Amino acid sequence: MTDGSALYVYALVRHREAAADGVTGLDGRPLRLLRAPGTEVAALVHEASPVPFQGGDEQVRRWVGEQNAAVTTVWERTGSVLPMTFNVLVADEPPSDRLPGGRSAEQRLTSWITERAQEITERLAELAGRCELRVEITVDRTAVGAPEQAARAGEEQPESRSAGMRRLLAKQREQQAKNVAGQLADTLHAQTRHALLAVAEDLRDRGHARTGPDETGVLSAALLVRDEDIDTVGRLLSDLRTREPATRVRFLGPWPPYSFTDDAASPATA
Structure with a gap:
C-alpha cells in the first residue's frame, strides 16, 4: 500500500x-x-x-x-x-x-x-482514569446436576441393559444437566449483573458468552470501571467462583474503553 x-x-x-x-x-x-x-x-x-x-x-x-x-x-x-x-x-x-x-x-x-x-x-x-474490562461467565454442565438423580440413574442402568436403553438414559441425564445449568445460569446472570453494576460505572452486554460443548452461558459483558476498582471486580468474580464451583470465569483487560466510545464520533464522516 x-x-x-x-x-x-x-x-x-x-x-x-x-x-x-x-x-x-x-x-x-x-x-x-x-x-x-x-x-x-x-x-x-x-x-x-x-x-x-x-x-x-x-x-x-x-x-x-x-x-x-x-x-x-x-x-x-x-x-x-x-x-x-x-x-x-x-x-x-x-x-x-x-x-x-x-x-x-x-x-x-x-x-x-x-x-x-x-x-x-x-x-x-x-x-x-477509567478502563474497560471484559467478563465472560459460563456454567460447566459436567460440574452441576442433581447427585441424587444421577445416583438413581446409575442404579437403574446395570450392564445388562441394552445399548439403546443406555443411550436413552445418557441423553436424559444430559438434558437434566442442561436444565439444571440453565436454571443456575438465569439466577447467576441477574445476581452477577447487579453486583458488577455496583462497582462498574457502565456495563454493555456483548451477546452470548463463548461456550464450550459442555457449557451454558451466563454473562458476556464489557465494564467501564475506575482504575482503582479493577481489583474489586477481580475479587467479586473470585468470590463467585468459590461460591459456585461450576462456574467458569474469563476476566480480561484492562484495555482502552473501546466499547464505550460513541460510534457516531468518527472522523470517517469528516
Whole structure:
C-alpha cells in the first residue's frame, strides 16, 4: 500500500507533547499526533492510501493487534482516549466548484475535531482514569446436576441393559444437566449483573458468552470501571467462583474503553 492522500486515524486524545514518540502502528508505520488548532484535542494518525487495509484473516488480526497496541500505549501516556475501530480513514477532499483544490485530509480532520471539540473534550474527561474490562461467565454442565438423580440413574442402568436403553438414559441425564445449568445460569446472570453494576460505572452486554460443548452461558459483558476498582471486580468474580464451583470465569483487560466510545464520533464522516 502506498502512503499518501489520506490519514489513518487510531484515536482521539488530549494533546500531550511526545505522547506518540516512538509509537508505531500498522506494519510499523510511525504515528504522530495531529492537533486541531485552538483546541486541546489531537488525533493519533499516520499517512496512508485512501484505500482500506484488506487482507486475509491472519493479516487482519495482526493489523488489529498492532492498532490495539498503539492505542494502548498512547492511552497509558495520556490517561484517556477515544479509540477508533479498524480502518477509519480520512481522505483528501476531491476538487469542487466551491473549492477547486479541495481540502486535504489534515484540513478535513482538524476541521471535524474543531467542530466537535467540546463534546470530545468532555467525553475524554469522563473516561479519564477509567478502563474497560471484559467478563465472560459460563456454567460447566459436567460440574452441576442433581447427585441424587444421577445416583438413581446409575442404579437403574446395570450392564445388562441394552445399548439403546443406555443411550436413552445418557441423553436424559444430559438434558437434566442442561436444565439444571440453565436454571443456575438465569439466577447467576441477574445476581452477577447487579453486583458488577455496583462497582462498574457502565456495563454493555456483548451477546452470548463463548461456550464450550459442555457449557451454558451466563454473562458476556464489557465494564467501564475506575482504575482503582479493577481489583474489586477481580475479587467479586473470585468470590463467585468459590461460591459456585461450576462456574467458569474469563476476566480480561484492562484495555482502552473501546466499547464505550460513541460510534457516531468518527472522523470517517469528516
